[in-house]
Amino acid sequence: MSNEKILIVGAGRMAQAIIKGLKKADFTNVMVANKGNQERLEEVESRFNVDSTTQWQEHVSDQDIVILAMPPEAHEQVLSELAPVMTNQLIITVAAGIDVSYLEKRLPEGTAVAWVMPNTAAAKGESITLFTPGKNVSDEQEYFIEKILFSIGKFKKLNEQQLHALTPITGSAPAFIYRMALTLINKAKETGVSEVVAKQLVAQMIRGSAEMLNSELKCTADLIDEVASPGGVTAAALSVFDQYQFDQMMNDVLTACYERAKQ
């Protein structure tokens, strides 16, 4: 059981994925707030058995940790409301582009902050989460951060610049994989298999491929090569990737993501 008191500001997709992990890991003191969608707040409260509040500012002084899980654009306003009511809490944001420098600039001198970039697989305890602690984070607070991140999957400590550059690759790229999965599932359904079976086929193919990727013995180019028998069907398919300049497209995709987070 973990007794740290955690307030989460934001009750949307990422907040819920994190709450799910926290509850599974037996964090007992979790309170959640949002902007005003009362129905959503009540649903989160009952679904995950957490406390909720519509006045988070009144509860900050009771907390050990505040996790900001609302849009990047909401940070300016929320941090201005948070600063005057803080009493030494560790402040964590999961927002794209909101780095530790941004937080430190807007919070009282000496505030311990961290920038965390999870993905939605947190709901299954399978996120790969990147994090950067700010300069005032103590060893004990870093241990708390790692404990939280462990509850939602694996994690890696990196610097601010790396987090900016990797947000598209670990935060957003699940959507790229699901986009490809959707095309494959729809194609599979055309053969007459049900949606459920089509999803199982594609999910297991992705899971197996991820396991192979994790293998230390083979590089990724070799894995591609292994599937593409010379003159075979996969080689024919991969040449279409080249025809459509897949690598260039992925570069543009990642750049669009990076640039948006910087705005």
Ligand SMILES: NC(=O)C1=CN([C@@H]2O[C@H](COP(=O)(O)OP(=O)(O)OC[C@H]3O[C@@H](n4cnc5c(N)ncnc54)[C@H](OP(=O)(O)O)[C@@H]3O)[C@@H](O)[C@H]2O)C=CC1
């Ligand atoms: N979705 C993802 O895969 C990932 C998201 N993130 C980050 O997580 C954050 C949230 O994204 P996501 O969960 O997808 O978004 P959602 O739109 O699903 O949820 C946003 C939540 O923030 C709340 N909110 C908005 N403005 C305020 C405010 N001023 N004060 C308090 N609460 C507010 C909303 O309240 P209400 O319920 O009232 O509308 C809502 O609960 C973003 O910063 C994003 O960059 C990071 C990694 C991955």
Ligand SMILES: O=C(O)[C@@H]1CCC=N1
């Ligand atoms: O799309 C977004 O803005 C968030 C950040 C990374 C993944 N989802």
